[in-house]
Amino acid sequence: MLQVEDIHTYYDESHALQGVSLEVRTGEVVCLLGRNGAGKSTTLKSIMGLTPPRRGRIRFDGEEIQGRPPHWIARRGIALVPEDRRIFAGLTVRENLEVAMPPRPVGERRWPIERIFDEYPMLAELRDQDGGTLSGGQQQVLAIARALATEPRLLLLDEPNEGLAPVIVQQIGALVDRLAETTTILFTDQSLSFALRHASRGYILQKGRVVYEGSTEIIRSDPGVQERFLSVA
Numbered sequence: 436m437l438q439v440e441d442i443h444t445y446y447d448e449s450h451a452l453q454g455v456s457l458e459v460r461t462g463e464v465v466c467l468l469g470r471n472g473a474g475k476s477t478t479l480k481s482i483m484g485l486t487p488p489r490r491g492r493i494r495f496d497g498e499e500i501q502g503r504p505p506h507w508i509a510r511r512g513i514a515l516v517p518e519d520r521r522i523f524a525g526l527t528v529r530e531n532l533e534v535a536m537p538p539r540p541v542g543e544r545r546w547p548i549e550r551i552f553d554e555y556p557m558l559a560e561l562r563d564q565d566g567g568t569l570s571g572g573q574q575q576v577l578a579i580a581r582a583l584a585t586e587p588r589l590l591l592l593d594e595p596n597e598g599l600a601p602v603i604v605q606q607i608g609a610l611v612d613r614l615a616e617t618t619t620i621l622f623t624d625q626s627l628s629f630a631l632r633h634a635s636r637g638y639i640l641q642k643g644r645v646v647y648e649g650s651t652e653i654i655r656s657d658p659g660v661q662e663r664f665l666s667v668a
C-alpha cells in the first residue's frame with residue numbers, strides 16, 4: 436500500500452531524514468520506533484506532504500505522492516494524527532469533529548458525526564465540552580476519531596501514547612486493535628512495549644536512518660536493541 440523509498444527530508448539545511456525506506460502492506464499495523472529526535476515525526480510528515488522530501492519517492496497504491504500538497508494526499512486516503520494532537524481548545528468536541536468533516540455526500544441521510552458518536556460513546560458524552568478541558572487520553576481519542584472522519588485507508592499515528600497514564604495507554608491500544616480490523620496503520624513510539632502488543636512489524640530509526648527492521652518479535656529477541664536504539668518504557 437505504502438512504499439517509502441530512500442527519502443531525504445530537510446529543515447532548511449538540517450538533513451533530518453537521510454535515506455529512509457520502509458513499506459506498509461494493506462491490513463498491516465507497522466511501528467516506527469526510535470528515540471526523541473530520530474526522525475519519526477518527520478517521516479510521517481513527509482508521507483503526509485507536510486515536510487516534502489527533497490529526494491526519494493513515496494508511493495501510495497502505486498501512485499507517486501511525494502511533492503503533492505497535504506490536502507491532495509489526504510483525499511487519496513491517508514490521515515495523520517499529529518504528535519501534539521491539535522485539538523482546538525475553544526471548540527467543543529462536536530465542533531472539533533465538524534471542522535474535520537468532508538462535505539456530506541448527496542443522498543447521505545446521516546451525518547457521519549452521528550456515526551462517530553455511535554462508535555465512540557465516550558465522545559458522545561463529551562460532545563458539548565470544550566476541547567481544552569479534556570484529559571490527554573480524551574484528546575487522543577478525539578484526535579483519532581477526527582482523523583477517521585475522512586475514512587482514510589492508511590492511518591498515521593504519531594506517538595499516540597505520549598504523556599498518557601498506563602491505564603489510558605491500554606485503552607488507546609484497544610482502540611488501535613479495533614481500528615486495525617478495517618484500517619492499515621503506521622504508528623510511532625519511543626519504546627518497544629506498546630509496539631510489541633499492537634504491531635506485527637517494525638522499523639527503528641536513529642539519526643534519520645533506518646537501522647533495524649523486522650517483526651516486532653525479532654526486534655524484541657535481539658538483546659541490546661532496546662538499549663542501543665530505544666527509550667526505556
Ligand SMILES: Nc1ncnc2c1ncn2[C@@H]1O[C@H](COP(=O)(O)OP(=O)(O)O)[C@@H](O)[C@H]1O
Pocket residue numbers: 446449451469470471472473474475476477478
Ligand atoms: N521544525 C523543525 N525545524 C528544525 N529542525 C527540526 C524540526 N522538527 C524536527 N527537527 C529536527 O529533525 C530531527 C528529527 O526530528 P523528529 O522527526 O521530530 O524526531 P522524532 O519524532 O523521532 O522525535 C531532529 O534532529 C529535530 O531536531
Ligand SMILES: [Mg+2]
Pocket residue numbers: 472475476477518593594
Ligand atoms: Mg516526534
